[in-house]
Amino acid sequence: MSQLHEQPSVDQIWEWLDAVPDPEIPVISLVDLGIIRGVDWQEDTLVVAVTPTYSGCPATAIINLDIETALREHGLDKIQLKTQISPPWTTDWMSEKGRAKLEEFGIAPPQAAGGPERCPNCKSTNVTRVSQFGSTPCKAHWRCQDCLEPFDYFKCI
Amino acid sequence: MAAPLTDNEALFQFLLRMGDNTLILGHRVSEWCGHSPVLEEDIALANTALDLIGQTQMWLGLAGEVQGEEKSADDLAFLRDVWDFRNVLLVEVPNEDFGRTLMRQFLFDAWHSIQLxxxxxxxxxxxxxxxxxxxxxxxxxxxxxxxxxxxxxxxTEESHGYMQAALDYLWPYVGEMFVSDEVDAAMAKAGIAPDPASLRADYDALIGRVLAEATLNIPDSGFAHKGGRNGKMHTEHLGHLLTQMQWLQRAYPGASW
Known part of the structure; x- marks a missing residue:
């Protein structure tokens, strides 16, 4: 990729990052997930602050690699990724767009009540928990009592 | 008599205690991966272990920084021997059965949540x-x-029997979490961490509530096995655990990928 002659704006970079999918749930972007905590130019270096979802989430390393790869493809070469653990990530930072996409994909979005509002498939509210944990650290396993489909629920933390 | 601890040494010891607890328990819990009684529990235990190992990276990462000898969290996890570990004995006891594993998890989680x-x-x-x-x-x-x-x-009568046996076995390992020493005194004085003894009342209230609901009897004994968090005397189990956890770095020192 050719070198850029002008620094792209911070807004432009947010837009680029909003096109980088989460490696585990590719229907939502890293920006939707709320884990990009800051984008700043420090002289000629772009500093991107990223917060981990769960401490042991194995996707963290891949996420950093994906961010760097995406930005390099847009012609940036001086990129610094920093891990920011405070304040800790919360599902409140997930975008409305991200929540809608999750449900469309079949994953019930997080709710403050601590359980899914409804089945992402048939929309029934008659749902029951199978397990507090699921296929990734950020999800729990639920089941719809009406359509009988099991589904993932994005845990609210 | 040994020289008194410096503030930095005390902080390093405190961070090792936090990180070694999560590391050793995380390793123990991960031993269930692929062996749990049902799939949901297998996933739950593996996820819990993963959280604990992730937390270890932060605690031991900071410990390495405070120690100032250019050691990473990996160096501290894989290149220390038994006598350098500072976890409480509770987290190193073998899993035995599912009941004991979950009882140990509960007794530790209750302390961990209050401490944090x-x-x-x-x-x-x-x-x-x-x-x-x-x-x-x-x-x-x-x-x-x-x-x-x-x-x-x-x-059931059978599950109740397993859980009571687990509580009876593990109870003598609870007391160590609340014993204070010179490291704790230094941390409390600096406002970095609470005096462990000060957490006991909240702990007893929390576990008392849950164990009563579980129809389990707390043993009437204050005896406590000690020696893990100050490294004076670990159980024989920790060495066996480390031979599994550290074998790759022992067999191929410095290996990375």
Whole structure:
């Protein structure tokens, strides 16, 4: 990729990052997930602050690699990724767009009540928990009592 | 007589205690991966272990920074021997059965959640940040282990028997979490961490509530096995655990990928 002659704006970079999918749930972007905590130019270096979802989430390393790869493809070469653990990530930072996409994909979005509002498939509210944990650290396993489909629920933390 | 601890040495010891607890328990719990009684429990245990190992990276990462000898969290986890570990004995005892594993998890989670609640207000902002991050995960662990202890304790006659036997076996390992020494005194004085003894009343109230609901009897004994968190005397089990956990770095020193 050719070198850029002008620094792209911070807004432009947010837009680029909003096109980088989460490696585990590719229907939502890293920006939707709320884990990009800051984008700043420090002289000629772009500093991107990223917060981990769960401490042991194995996707963290891949996420950093994906961010760097995406930005390099847009012609940036001086990129610094920093891990920011405070304040800790919360599902409140997930975008409305991200929540809608999750449900469309079949994953019930997080709710403050601590359980899914409804089945992402048939929309029934008659749902029951199978397990507090699921296929990734950020999800729990639920089941719809009406359509009988099991589904993932994005845990609210 | 040994020279008194410097503040930095005390902080290093405190961080090892936090990180070694999560490391050793995380390793123990991970031993269930692929062996649990049902798939959901297998996934739950593996996820809990993963959280604990992730938390270890932060605690031991900071420990390495404070120690100032250019050691990473991996160096501290894989290149120390038994006598350098500072975890409580509770987390190193073998899993035995599913009941004992969940009872150990509950007894630890209850302490862990109370401890992290205090650490979130630590005068050291690095400690406070790790506590704020990890306390959310630990609240979830506690919710699950408490539910499971109640479900199995107040379950069938057989499950109740397993849970009572687990509590009887593990109870003498609870006391060590509340013993204070010179490291704790230095941490309390600096406002970095609470005096462990000060957490006991909240702990007893919390576990008393859950164990009563689980129809389990807390043994009437104050005896405590000690020696893990100060490294004076670990159980024989820790060495066996380390031979598994550290074998790759022992066989191929410095290997990485």
């Amino acid at each position: 609640g205090h650490l979130m207000k630590s005068s050291d902002e690095r400690v406070a940040a790790i506590a704020a991050k990890t306390s959310k995960e630990v609240a979830y662990h506690l919710e699950r282990s408490a539910d499971t202890v109640v479900g199995l304790g107040d379950g």
